[in-house]
Amino acid sequence: xxxxxxxxxxxxxxxxxxxxxxxxxxxMLAEKxxxxxxxxxxxxxxxARLHFLDSAALLTLADFHGKSVIDVGTGAGFPxxxxxxxxxxxxxxxxxxxxxxxxxxxxxxxxxGLTDVACVHARAEEFAAxxxxxxxxxxxxxxxxxxxxxxxCLPLVKAGGSxxxxxxxxxxxxxxxxxxxxxxxxxxxxxxIDYTIPGTEIRHRLLILTKxxxxxxxxxxxxxxxxxxxx
Ligand code: SAM
Numbered sequence: 001x002x003x004x005x006x007x008x009x010x011x012x013x014x015x016x017x018x019x020x021x022x023x024x025x026x027x028m029l030a031e032k033x034x035x036x037x038x039x040x041x042x043x044x045x046x047x048a049r050l051h052f053l054d055s056a057a058l059l060t061l062a063d064f065h066g067k068s069v070i071d072v073g074t075g076a077g078f079p080x081x082x083x084x085x086x087x088x089x090x091x092x093x094x095x096x097x098x099x100x101x102x103x104x105x106x107x108x109x110x111x112x113g114l115t116d117v118a119c120v121h122a123r124a125e126e127f128a129a130x131x132x133x134x135x136x137x138x139x140x141x142x143x144x145x146x147x148x149x150x151x152x153c154l155p156l157v158k159a160g161g162s163x164x165x166x167x168x169x170x171x172x173x174x175x176x177x178x179x180x181x182x183x184x185x186x187x188x189x190x191x192x193i194d195y196t197i198p199g200t201e202i203r204h205r206l207l208i209l210t211k212x213x214x215x216x217x218x219x220x221x222x223x224x225x226x227x228x229x230x231x
Contacts, residue, residue: 055079073143
């Protein structure tokens, strides 16, 4: 894992000093995954590539330095926690609806001395009632289809900030299907950016929705409504 991370981070032009912290996180993930369902990816090389390097690639696609970032539906911490470990200037909030996963992330942050990372157990649509228009960036991977996800994430982003959705390269239809939602929620889709996870031939896509105006107060709706009638 160490060599893969070293080569991958170097290929991305990112610093390698935090590899010991990433390894400690990976060890805690592997250990906890024996007793609770955190990730289906267990091979250390795959964890390095598909969790850490996929997450780290985001640092080359947007300027996160000194910014507030919320990871919506972070699960075992991806992509948010690797971003914060590699760039300590990021002010990170990790949000998930599953209490056990947030409990795990608190343990990791305590063990790594990341005292400023907020680990929040909440549903995004409820958290947004208190923290709307609060973050420079929302990021999210593998949580919901874009028309639903946009309603969970865009309300949290400040005007001038962006919501970054990590998707597959086959996400054209999803982006088209979300066009009305994005506009209604005060967003504007930018040209998607495709990237390759270093050390692999895997191509992923970052969909960038910039917040150009405030989200109307009535959004986000309750999850049942979002799901039943996506915008
Ligand atoms: N982002 C991580 C990753 O890529 O490895 C985890 C993905 S996991 C498939 C989806 C996560 O989203 C779950 O942990 C789930 O609890 C969370 N989630 C789904 N809907 C949510 C919501 N409305 N608010 C907060 N978390 C949510």
